[in-house]
Amino acid sequence: MKKQITQVSIEDLEQNPTICPDIEDVFALLPSPLQAHCLRVGKSMPLIVKYAPYLVDTYRFKDMDELQCAAYSGGIHHDIGKAITSAQFSSSVFERVSHPILGRAYFDLNIANFDYDEAKNMILRDIISYHHERQDGKGIPYGKCGTEIPLASAICSIADMLDHLLLAPGRGRKRLDFDRALIYIQSQLGVMFSGTAVSVFSEAKDELLANYETYTREKAV
Numbered sequence: 001m002k003k004q005i006t007q008v009s010i011e012d013l014e015q016n017p018t019i020c021p022d023i024e025d026v027f028a029l030l031p032s033p034l035q036a037h038c039l040r041v042g043k044s045m046p047l048i049v050k051y052a053p054y055l056v057d058t059y060r061f062k063d064m065d066e067l068q069c070a071a072y073s074g075g076i077h078h079d080i081g082k083a084i085t086s087a088q089f090s091s092s093v094f095e096r097v098s099h100p101i102l103g104r105a106y107f108d109l110n111i112a113n114f115d116y117d118e119a120k121n122m123i124l125r126d127i128i129s130y131h132h133e134r135q136d137g138k139g140i141p142y143g144k145c146g147t148e149i150p151l152a153s154a155i156c157s158i159a160d161m162l163d164h165l166l167l168a169p170g171r172g173r174k175r176l177d178f179d180r181a182l183i184y185i186q187s188q189l190g191v192m193f194s195g196t197a198v199s200v201f202s203e204a205k206d207e208l209l210a211n212y213e214t215y216t217r218e219k220a221v
């Protein structure tokens with residue numbers, strides 16, 4: 001029987017990469033509200049990348065189907081670093097700053113164990129590493145800006161932001177309705193998000209709205 005993991009530390013993995021746990025087992029360590037957030041972000045991703053067909057060539061996917069499946073997986077696992085610990089990051093560094101670094105470290109140590117093809121590896125790595133970067137360079141943790149930020153990562157940033165605005169606002173903040181969330185995201189063009197990312201997102205707005213309405217309905221039952 002497979003042993004259930006309770007903690008994943010980068011130091012342990014570095015010492016013994018062969019024990020690298022499966023990404024789904026790591027995901028299961030996240031608190032359930034965070035898992036729900038990640039699943040919703042995952043569901044938004046294929047709806048948005050559909051309007052960025054050139055990403056098929058960027059990552060060398062065979063077709064749009066493959067891109068959408070990999071983007072779905074990337075969305076689900078974007079916050080995987082929140083389940084990873086490291087002595088390198090003490091309590092003085094917020095989880096928010098460190099999780100893209102820890103997620104990327106876990107991913108790089110585990111890459112040989114994944115059953116993914118090259119294109120899926122690349123898009124997952126980009127999404128996990130850069131989903132908190134900002135167009136103006138004020139993002140975390142790398143401070144990348146403009147075209148340094150892969151479009152797939154920027155799309156995940158928007159899907160992440162949309163979910164936070166609609167269903168998972170930070171402490172003290174109110175949930176927005178879809179129209180207000182849309183206006184807010186569009187207002188961040190050139191600040192948090194690139195023009196391309198915002199325009200691809202805007203094209204997907206009707207499908208995203210329909211998708212989020214299903215969550216509201218589920219809650220109402």
Ligand SMILES: [Fe+2]
Nearest residue numbers: 078079131132
């Ligand atoms: Fe994140």
Ligand SMILES: [Fe+2]
Nearest residue numbers: 037078079160
């Ligand atoms: Fe997130």
